[in-house]
Every structure is written in structure tokens, then in C-alpha cells.
Amino acid sequence: MAKCIIDIQNVSKVFNPGENEVRALNDVSLKINAGEFVSLMGASGSGKSTLLNILGCLDQPTSGKYLLDGKEVNGISKSAISLIRNRTFGFVFQSYNLLPKTTALENVELPLLYNSEISKTDRRKKAEAALISVGLAERIYHKTNELSGGQQQRVAIARALVNEPEVIFADEPTGNLDSKTSYQVMELFQNLNDKGILIVMVTHEPDIVEMSKRKIILHDGKIIEDIKILNPKNAHELFLAAEGK
Amino acid sequence: MKLTDLISSALRSINRNRSRSLLTMLGIIIGVASVIGMLALGNGASESIKGELGKLGTNLIMVRPGADQQRGVSSDVANAEILKESDIQSILNYCPTVAYISPIVQTKSQAVFSSKNCRPTVTGGYRDYFYMNNYDIKLGQLFDDRTGKSLQKVCVIGKTVAEDLFENEKEAVGKIIRIDKIPFRIIGVLDEKGETMGMDGDNIIIAPFRTVQKRLLGLSYMHMIHAATFDENDVDKAVVEIDEVMTKVLKKTSGGEPQFRIATQKEMLDVMGTVLGMLTLLLAAIAGISLLVGGIGIMNIMLVSVTERTREMGLRLAVGAPSNVILLQFLIESIVISLIGGIIGILLGYTLASVGGNVMDMTAEVTMTSVIMAFGFSFLVGVIFGFFPARKAAKLNPIQALRHE
Ligand SMILES: Nc1ncnc2c1ncn2[C@@H]1O[C@H](COP(=O)(O)OP(=O)(O)O)[C@@H](O)[C@H]1O
Ligand SMILES: [Mg+2]
Numbered sequence: 001m002a003k004c005i006i007d008i009q010n011v012s013k014v015f016n017p018g019e020n021e022v023r024a025l026n027d028v029s030l031k032i033n034a035g036e037f038v039s040l041m042g043a044s045g046s047g048k049s050t051l052l053n054i055l056g057c058l059d060q061p062t063s064g065k066y067l068l069d070g071k072e073v074n075g076i077s078k079s080a081i082s083l084i085r086n087r088t089f090g091f092v093f094q095s096y097n098l099l100p101k102t103t104a105l106e107n108v109e110l111p112l113l114y115n116s117e118i119s120k121t122d123r124r125k126k127a128e129a130a131l132i133s134v135g136l137a138e139r140i141y142h143k144t145n146e147l148s149g150g151q152q153q154r155v156a157i158a159r160a161l162v163n164e165p166e167v168i169f170a171d172e173p174t175g176n177l178d179s180k181t182s183y184q185v186m187e188l189f190q191n192l193n194d195k196g197i198l199i200v201m202v203t204h205e206p207d208i209v210e211m212s213k214r215k216i217i218l219h220d221g222k223i224i225e226d227i228k229i230l231n232p233k234n235a236h237e238l239f240l241a242a243e244g245k
Numbered sequence: 246m247k248l249t250d251l252i253s254s255a256l257r258s259i260n261r262n263r264s265r266s267l268l269t270m271l272g273i274i275i276g277v278a279s280v281i282g283m284l285a286l287g288n289g290a291s292e293s294i295k296g297e298l299g300k301l302g303t304n305l306i307m308v309r310p311g312a313d314q315q316r317g318v319s320s321d322v323a324n325a326e327i328l329k330e331s332d333i334q335s336i337l338n339y340c341p342t343v344a345y346i347s348p349i350v351q352t353k354s355q356a357v358f359s360s361k362n363c364r365p366t367v368t369g370g371y372r373d374y375f376y377m378n379n380y381d382i383k384l385g386q387l388f389d390d391r392t393g394k395s396l397q398k399v400c401v402i403g404k405t406v407a408e409d410l411f412e413n414e415k416e417a418v419g420k421i422i423r424i425d426k427i428p429f430r431i432i433g434v435l436d437e438k439g440e441t442m443g444m445d446g447d448n449i450i451i452a453p454f455r456t457v458q459k460r461l462l463g464l465s466y467m468h469m470i471h472a473a474t475f476d477e478n479d480v481d482k483a484v485v486e487i488d489e490v491m492t493k494v495l496k497k498t499s500g501g502e503p504q505f506r507i508a509t510q511k512e513m514l515d516v517m518g519t520v521l522g523m524l525t526l527l528l529a530a531i532a533g534i535s536l537l538v539g540g541i542g543i544m545n546i547m548l549v550s551v552t553e554r555t556r557e558m559g560l561r562l563a564v565g566a567p568s569n570v571i572l573l574q575f576l577i578e579s580i581v582i583s584l585i586g587g588i589i590g591i592l593l594g595y596t597l598a599s600v601g602g603n604v605m606d607m608t609a610e611v612t613m614t615s616v617i618m619a620f621g622f623s624f625l626v627g628v629i630f631g632f633f634p635a636r637k638a639a640k641l642n643p644i645q646a647l648r649h650e
Contacts (some may be wrong), residue, residue, distance in 0.1 A: 008613075058563055069351060080566050086565020097560050101261045111564040113254065114246060159564070202602040 004070075005167065007054055012162040012220075013050050024050040025061070026221035037193045037232070039209040040202045041157065045120030048202040049094060049171055051218065055090050055200060056169040057081055085178060086114050090160030092170035094202075096152045098144040098159075104131055105140050105150075108158045115163060130158040149176040157185065158227055167198045174208055180242045186211045186235035204215035211235050246570050249390050255578040262553075266548045269631070270586035273623040276539025280619035281611055282597030287528035289602055289609030297440075298514050298518065305377055305510040306343075307483060308470040308491065326466040326620035327495065327504060330454070335494050336472065340486035342479040348372035348467040350458045355404060356450060358422045363409035363450045365377055365402075367424060369457025370471070375401075377473040380451070385418040385433030393453020400424070401433040405448035417531040424450065442645025480511055536619060540626040547630035551638075552649055558638040558648025568639040572632070579631025583624045590614055590623065 013025040032038055040048045053059040053068065057073060066073040068084070076084070085091075089182045090111075098107050108127040112118050118126065131140050134154040144152055153176055156166045160168055168189070174182035186208060193199050193213075201212065209215050217225035246255075259266045316641035330348050337346060347370040354367045366375070372388045375381075380401075387401060388394075400422075407414035410422060414434050421428045429452060433435045458464050474483050484507050486589030491505055554575070595611055602609035638646050 049508075053644050059642055082562075082565050082567040084565070085563060089565075090303040091563055092561075097556075097563070099261075099557065099560065106257070110561070112568065113250065113562075114564065116246065120250075163565075 005034050006030070006032040006200075007066070007070075008055070008061075008093050008133050009065040009067070010049075011066065013047070013054065013059070014062045019060050023234065024221055025054070027064070028221070028223055029224065030064040030200065030216070030226075034076045034198055035193070035196055037189070037199045037213040040200065040218060041204060041209060041210040043214060044204075046086040046218040047221040050220055050221075052169050052171055052200065053200050056077040057085055057087055058091065063204070066219040071197050081089075082114075086111055087163055088166050090163065090165035092153075092156050092160045092168070094175065096156040098152060100145065101143060102163055103141050104136060104147065104155045107144060108154055111159060111163045116188060116201060125228065126157075131156055133161065134158045135184060135226070150178070150181045154185070157188065157221075161192070165197065168192065170199070170201045172202050172204070174203065174205065178237060179207075182208060183235050183239035184243060187239060190232075190235050201229050207233075211238075246573075247272050248298075251574055251577050252442055252581070254574055255581050256626040258574070258578050259582060264555065265546055265550050266582050269543050269582050269627060270589065272542035272546070272591040273583055273586030273627055274539075274593060275542070276536040276620040276623045277587055278593035279464070279535035279539075281388040281591060281594025281615050282601065282609075283521050283528045283535075284525075284615040285594070285598035285611045286601045286605070287525040288555065288612065289598070289607045290605070291525055292610075293607035294521060295514075298517055300508075301414060301516065304473040304475070305509055306472045306474075306480060306487065307489060307508045308472070309506050309508070310469070311506055317359065321396050328467045328470060329465070330458075330467060331469065332384055332491065332494055335490050336487055339490045340483060342473075342474050342483040342486060343472045344475045345373035345377045345471075345473040346443070347374040347377065347471050348454050348458075348548045349471055350454065350462055350464060352457070352462055354425045354450075356402075356410065356422050356424050358420060359446040361410045364408055365406045365450050367400075367450045367452065367461065368455040369452055369461070371454055373473075374451065374471060377471050377526040381436040381439070382433045383436045385431070388453055388649070389435060393456065395453075395455050396455055397453055398427065398429045398460070399432045399448050400429040400452040401435060402431055402451075403449040404437045405445055405447040406450055407434050424452075425461055429456075431645055463518060467613055480509055484509060528568070532615075532619075539623060543623070543626050544630045547634060551567060551634040552635055555638040555646050555649040557643070559641070559643045559649065562639075562643040562646060572635055572639050576628070576632050576636035578629045582631065583627030586627065587624050591620060594619070 007030075009029050011025055011028045012023065015022040015024055028051065040051060042048050050059070054061050057068070073081070099110070104153055105124070105127050108130050108242050109123050112123040128140060129147060131137065134157050136151060136154055136158065139151055140145060144155060147155065153173065157173060159171070160170070170189070173189075174185055177185060182205075189199055189201070190211065199212070203209060210229065213229055215225070215227050216223055308328065328348070335346055336343055342590055350369040352367050353364060355362055355364055356386065362626065372393050374389065375387055382401070385401070388399065389397075394400070402417065407417045411417045411420070417434050419432050422431060423429070423509050429450075435447070435449075442447065454467075458467065471484065474480055488507055495505065558571055562568060592614070596610050598609040638649070641649070
């Protein structure tokens with residue numbers, strides 16, 4: 001039995017308490033084990049991003065418990081949370097959130113800047129390697145505003161990978177990509193998952209979900225379905241098929 | 246994060262947000278440069294005017310005919326036949342603090358030597374006149390005795406007159422020149438006095454009092470009396486003494502209310518001092534306003550960029566930067582910008598002072614206080630307004646900061 005990494009119990013998130021109250025998550029409980037590849041699905045506004053942000057320790061629940069690797073997140077110090085965000089987690093935002101007027105390389109170096117174990121030269125090597133792994137070898141020194149949406153998305157993914165995290169959270173990582181590029185990104189995730197990295201991904205595309213190992217569907221802030229995908233599709237094969245080979 | 250990393254990241258951030266950084270620096274540069282430049286020019290102007298006034302002799306007391314202005318006498322006071330040479334003796338007898346004294350008559354006359362001529366101010370006075378007004382002899386000598394031998398036709402000339410009438414001022418001594426057709430022998434040439442408040446202090450001829458009074462002007466009275474004390478602190482006492490004596494003497498001779506005025510160089514200096522103080526204050530006020538304008542500029546730019554900075558903060562938090570490290574980054578960035586702006590401002594202030602000083606022909610010295618004050622203020626404004634938005638953002642969680650609008 002794989003180790004339980006993420007364990008949330010009766011988590012709710014309420015925005016604007018009082019007047020225009022929005023209950024984005026309503027009493028959600030969920031366990032995710034090491035090595036899983038989870039897709040979060042659901043209609044727009046169902047609470048997917050909110051849940052992912054909480055799981056990624058970027059936001060706090062209004063109520064409920066979050067046990068990360070058995071430890072309650074609420075009791076962890078601020079600096080320890082920073083360390084978790086920096087080393088254990090990698091986060092890919094829906095809107096990329098790249099630093100403007102900055103090269104792809106500098107963006108990917110950003111998390112390493114806060115990792116004092118990594119020297120300046122290593123920082124550069126690792127960032128370059130991460131960019132190459134997402135297929136941006138030719139764009140390392142381009143400014144982010146000179147890149148297409150898909151390329152920016154891949155810079156964001158490289159940034160999430162660069163510190164070799166144990167968990168990757170990705171909010172609609174293929175949302176702005178054509179299907180071929182989507183398959184490439186999914187292939188990347190599958191490879192990472194094969195190496196034992198836990199992946200939690202938000203998506204609303206059914207064919208993308210089929211490449212993960214577990215599907216969770218949210219509706220109005222509640223989990224309404226949670227099923228195992230028995231035979232996940234291989235992204236590499238789908239990519240080759242799309243290439244027409 | 247190492248310090249070198251912090252600084253290089255600050256420099257990169259400054260470079261990335263070039264226009265924001267430049268505008269902030271501009272605010273600091275304007276504030277610092279204007280304060281330093283203005284105060285230097287103000288001080289320079291006031292020092293140079295003080296210096297000019299100082300040339301006039303600080304112990305000088307002037308007695309002139311004519312009533313106080315309040316009484317509304319506006320006749321040709323200089324020619325009022327009030328002051329007589331005998332008054333000099335009365336003052337010497339009864340005013341113990343008066344050390345030097347000279348009656349004075351003055352006129353503008355034509356001076357001619359061979360084919361050359363000029364139009365200097367001709368003053369008749371005693372030998373003390375030179376001492377009281379800080380005239381030093383350069384060539385030749387002064388009058389033989391205190392009053393100048395009665396009706397002796399000798400004179401001492403200023404540098405301008407010497408230059409106007411002779412090829413070389415060394416030739417002048419011993420030559421006979423004609424002043425209003427009367428021949429005078431030059432016995433000395435004075436040291437250069439320079440310009441005083443726009444007037445050529447060297448376009449002068451000084452001759453014994455009675456010679457000018459009787460021979461040149463044909464007068465029985467004098468235009469004014471110059472007196473001086475040994476010690477600057479005795480001036481006020483001397484004024485009281487002179488006033489007493491003159492009142493008594495003039496009552497006896499003319500009957501009725503005596504009409505004369507006493508003025509001192511010190512009074513004039515004091516008045517000028519007040520005016521100059523106001524000038525400096527005015528410049529300081531203008532400088533203060535530029536500092537404020539610069540400060541408001543800095544504030545505006547920093548506040549306008551809050552959203553941008555808050556989002557950047559959110560991103561850095563999200564990738565695992567501890568908030569105190571990000572704060573340090575933002576702080577260093579603000580410090581670097583303010584430092585660079587401040588240094589440029591100081592250099593510009595110095596340039597402004599030296600260029601302005603050259604144009605206005607004076608030494609505008611930059612004072613350390615103005616540098617420290619201007620730099621300190623702008624530096625603080627730059628750092629505080631660069632840093633505080635970041636501090637506020639550091640309290641948000643990453644998602645709140647990233648969503649900031
Ligand atoms: N910061 C916020 N303030 C107020 N309401 C929010 C905020 N973030 C999300 N919401 C609301 O919470 C609900 C869930 O949002 P979200 O988790 O982003 O949905 P999605 O499933 O589309 O990712 C939506 O109704 C959204 O409007
Ligand atoms: Mg979403």
C-alpha cells in the first residue's frame with residue numbers, strides 16, 4: 001500500500017464571508033497517495049482551482065484539516081511552508097504567472113534562487129536542463145513576451161520541475177495548447193509520474209483525463225465522483241498517432 | 246540567498262522596470278540637486294555681498310546734513326550749508342571714542358594729462374580718510390600731515406585713473422595733471438579696490454580737504470563727515486557722543502532744530518544682512534518645495550506600481566521564497582535606486598552650484614548640511630515608499646497577492 005501524502009478532511013473554503021458569500025469548497029475530504037496521477041474535473045466555477053491552491057499550500061481553507069505527509073499544515077511554521085513550496089511542490093498556474101520582461105531562463109531559475117544549496121552555475125545548468133526537457137531548447141534566452149501561449153505554458157512547467165519536486169500541481173496545464181502540444185506535455189507528466197512524482201492536475205478535457213490514473217469530479221464545491229482509470233492512455237503513442245506515423 | 250545574489254537580483258529588477266526606476270531616481274535627483282544647488286548659490290550670493298560690504302570699512306560713521314526723512318525735508322541736502330570744518334575739532338575734543346575723522350567734499354571732475362582725460366570722483370579729505378575707507382598706497386605716498394598742508398595742490402589717484410591717463414602707472418607719481426584746469430601733482434597711486442556693488446572703486450582722485458573745498462569747489466561748508474573708532478564695538482557709543490556734540494554745536498550756530506543725520510556702515514551691513522538672510526530663506530523654501538515635489542513623484546511612482554509589485558511578491562512566495570527574503574530584495578532594490586539617484590543628484594547639485602557660481606561671478610560653496618539633508622530626505626522617501634507596499638504584500642498569502650488588482 002502506497003504512502004498517503006495528501007489527506008484533507010472536511011475542508012471548506014468561503015470567499016467574502018458575510019454579504020456576497022461564495023462557498024467555493026463545501027466539506028471536501030480526499031486522500032491522495034504517493035505515485036498517483038490525479039485529474040480534477042468539473043464545470044467552471046466548481047472549485048477546482050480553489051482545491052488545488054489549498055492542496056499546494058498557496059491558500060488556506062476556511063475550515064477543515066489538511067494533513068501533508070501526516071503532519072497538519074496549520075501547525076507548520078511559515079518558513080517550513082516556504083521550504084515545502086520551494087522543494088517539495090511544483091506549481092503550474094492556469095495563467096502561467098511568469099515575470100514580465102524576463103527571459104525564460106530567469107523565470108525557471110526563480111525557485112532555485114531561493115534554494116541556497118544550489119550554486120550559481122548549477123542554477124543555470126538545472127534551469128537549462130528543465131527548459132530542454134519541456135522542448136524549449138531554442139527559446140532559453142527569449143523574453144517571455146516573445147513566446148507563444150503554449151511556450152509560456154511550458155516555461156511555467158519547467159519552473160515547476162526545476163527544483164525536482166515530489167509533487168506537481170498543475171492548473172489546466174493544457175488549457176491553451178493544441179492537441180499535439182497537449183500530448184507532449186502529458187507525456188512529460190507521465191514520464192515524471194513514472195519516476196514516482198505525484199501529480200495533481202486540473203483539466204476539463206476528457207481525452208486528457210484518460211492519460212491520468214484517477215479522475216475526481218467536482219460540482220458546486222463537492223466531490224461527486226472519484227474513480228480509478230484502469231488503463232491510462234499513453235501520451236507518447238497518442239502524439240505519434242497525431243503526427244500520422 | 247547570498248548578498249551578491251540579492252544585489253544582482255535587485256539590479257536586474259531595476260533594469261527590468263527601467264522606466265519606473267528612472268522616474269523614481271528622477272524624483273530624487275531633482276530634489277537633491279535643487280536643494281544643494283540653491284543653497285550653495287544663496288550662500289554664495291550672500292557671502293559675496295558681505296565681502297563687498299566688508300571692503301568699505303566696518304567702523305565707519307557718517308554724518309550728513311539734512312533732517313530725518315520723516316520730517317519730510319527733501320531739499321538738496323548734500324549742499325545744505327550746515328557742516329563746517331570747525332565741527333571736526335568739536336568732535337575730536339568731546340568724543341573720546343572717535344579715533345579717525347575727516348571732513349569730506351566730493352565732486353565729479355575732469356582730469357587731464359597731456360592728450361588723455363577721464364572723469365573720476367574727486368574727494369577732498371584728511372589723511373584719515375584713507376585709513377577709514379581701507380585705501381592702501383601702492384606707489385608714492387599719502388599726504389604729508391593729517392589734514393594735508395593747507396591748499397597744497399597734490400593728489401592721490403586710483404588705479405583706473407592711473408590707467409586712463411598714463412601708459413604705465415609707475416610713470417604717474419610726480420606728474421602734474423589738471424583737474425578742472427587746476428594743476429595737481431600726483432604724489433601716490435592707490436592699491437586696486439575693485440568693484441563694489443557695481444561701482445568702480447578705482448575711478449577716484451583724493452586730494453587734501455581744503456584744496457578741493459576752496460580751490461576746486463569754492464565752498465565754505467562740507468558735504469559730510471567720516472569718523473571711525475578703533476574698535477567695532479565702540480561704534481554705537483561714538484554715535485551717541487557725536488550726536489550730542491553736533492546737536493549742541495549746531496543749535497548754537499544756526500539756532501532752531503539742528504538738521505543732520507548719522508549713519509553707520511554697521512547699520513547698512515545689518516540691513517543687508519537681513520535682506521540676505523531673507524534671500525537665503527527664500528531659496529531654501531524653493532529648494533524645500535522641489536524636495537517635496539520630488540518626494541511626491543517618488544511616492545506616486547511607487548504607489549502606482551503596487552499592483553505589479555504585489556503580484557511579483559505573490560509569485561515569489563508561491564515558488565517558495567520566505568517573505569523576509571523577498572522583503573530584503575525589495576528593500577535592497579529601493580536602496581540601490583535611492584542611492585544611485587542621490588549620488589547623481591549630489592553631482593548635479595555640485596555642477597549647478599559651480600556653473601551658477603561662474604555665471605554670477607561668485608563662489609557658490611556646497612555645504613555638507615545641505616547635502617546630508619537633501620540626500621537623507623530623498624533617500625528615506627525612496628526607501629520607505631519602495632519598501633512599504635512590499636511589506637504589506639508580504640502579509641498576504643500567495644494567491645491573494647497573485648490576484649491583487
Ligand atoms: N478570490 C476569490 N474571491 C471570491 N470568490 C472567488 C475567489 N476565487 C474563487 N472564487 C469563487 O469560487 C468559486 C470557485 O472558483 P474556482 O475554484 O476558481 O473554480 P474553477 O473550478 O473554475 O477553477 C467560483 O464561484 C469563484 O467565483
Ligand atoms: Mg480554475
